Amino acid sequence: MTQRNLITGGAGFLGSHLIDRLMEAGEEVICLDNFYTGRKDNIRHWLGHPNFELIRHDVTEPIRLEVDRIWHLACPASPVHYQSNPIKTAKTSFLGTYNMLGLARRVGARLLLASTSEVYGDPEVHPQPESYRGCVNTIGIRSCYDEGKRIAETLCFDYQRMHGTEIRVMRIFNTYGPRMLPDDGRVVSNFIVQALQGHPLTLYGDGSQTRSFCYVDDLIEGMIRLMNGDHTGPINIGNPGEFTIRQLAERVRDRIQPSLELTTQPLPQDDPLQRQPVIDLARELLSWEPTVSLDEGLEPTIAYFRERLREGH
Ligand code: NAD
Ligand code: UDP
Numbered sequence: 001m002t003q004r005n006l007i008t009g010g011a012g013f014l015g016s017h018l019i020d021r022l023m024e025a026g027e028e029v030i031c032l033d034n035f036y037t038g039r040k041d042n043i044r045h046w047l048g049h050p051n052f053e054l055i056r057h058d059v060t061e062p063i064r065l066e067v068d069r070i071w072h073l074a075c076p077a078s079p080v081h082y083q084s085n086p087i088k089t090a091k092t093s094f095l096g097t098y099n100m101l102g103l104a105r106r107v108g109a110r111l112l113l114a115s116t117s118e119v120y121g122d123p124e125v126h127p128q129p130e131s132y133r134g135c136v137n138t139i140g141i142r143s144c145y146d147e148g149k150r151i152a153e154t155l156c157f158d159y160q161r162m163h164g165t166e167i168r169v170m171r172i173f174n175t176y177g178p179r180m181l182p183d184d185g186r187v188v189s190n191f192i193v194q195a196l197q198g199h200p201l202t203l204y205g206d207g208s209q210t211r212s213f214c215y216v217d218d219l220i221e222g223m224i225r226l227m228n229g230d231h232t233g234p235i236n237i238g239n240p241g242e243f244t245i246r247q248l249a250e251r252v253r254d255r256i257q258p259s260l261e262l263t264t265q266p267l268p269q270d271d272p273l274q275r276q277p278v279i280d281l282a283r284e285l286l287s288w289e290p291t292v293s294l295d296e297g298l299e300p301t302i303a304y305f306r307e308r309l310r311e312g313h
Contacts, residue, residue: 173238
């Protein structure tokens with residue numbers, strides 16, 4: 001039986017890739033977005049399709065719809081965007097998740113929350129298993145996002161305990177790929193765009209901090225398996241391949257223009273020093289693991305940005 005799927009944040013980077021997978025599987029899709037960081041171009045190819053509907057709506061306001069599944073992704077993910085209006089970010093996380101859980105409860109839908117590795121903050125445990133409770137500053141410039149996602153997780157589990165709402169909680173680690181915004185501010189898109197424009201690559205701090213980068217196709221496969229499976233989570237989905245930011249800069253530069261310089265800028269406040277997922281649970285419960293290495297994933301990502309810059313937007 002086809003499912004009626006609501007994808008909040010569906011015009012964004014991850015949401016639009018998820019929509020492609022669901023539409024290709026013949027499911028019904030409602031994409032809901034306020035277009036803060038999303039783009040119509042990401043979903044333009046589905047406009048007019050009988051299985052596809054687009055709603056401009058802000059998740060901080062309630063909405064009534066008949067759906068079977070809610071993929072709740074609406075929230076700016078890049079520090080640049082989520083910090084530009086931090087109170088709105090906190091509202092989006094809390095009220096948005098509250099409204100979507102209210103909807104899920106009313107219509108008996110299953111809700112998947114796109115949570116984040118940021119719930120681990122600047123971790124003292126490395127790598128991070130789901131059982132680690134995190135080290136998050138409640139009053140810093142990242143708190144609107146980190147604490148927002150933590151309360152969103154809390155709401156999910158309280159709806160499950162109080163109302164029996166079916167939830168799935170996914171902790172997403174840094175993910176990259178085509179359809180990130182050129183001015184998104186996240187590190188992979190920044191480095192690629194800088195290199196393609198012949199500018200120096202900007203390392204924040206000395207570039208010794210680490211991240212683990214997952215290619216978008218792998219991430220979406222994990223998301224679909226979690227939604228379809230029997231396990232609530234929270235569950236880490238990410239690629240355990242860990243790189244320093246300097247190593248990432250060197251890889252991107254060497255693929256595009258090896259003569260470019262790496263420059264340094266101050267490290268932003270509360271920037272986590274290290275991050276790597278433990279994915280034993282995903283392997284065991286979802287039979288999922290990433291299949292695309294950083295080198296393999298950079299290829300189509302660079303090609304995407306090359307095309308976008310050539311088109312001039
Ligand atoms: P994105 O910024 O590309 O997409 C977010 C989408 O949500 C955009 O289309 C935006 O317009 C929409 N949105 C924001 N606020 C909204 C609101 N109040 N009402 C309706 N729509 C709203 O980011 P992304 O990388 O696609 O991230 C999607 C989700 O995954 C987010 O919840 C993010 O926190 C989570 N996540 C992403 C990553 C990653 O590396 N990409 C890592 C961890 C968690
Ligand atoms: N970063 C960087 N140069 C940039 C953008 C980001 O060195 O132009 C660093 C940033 O300080 C962080 C890492 O890259 O240590 C990942 O940043 P991003 O914003 O992509 O994700 P997050 O910090 O949320 O994991």
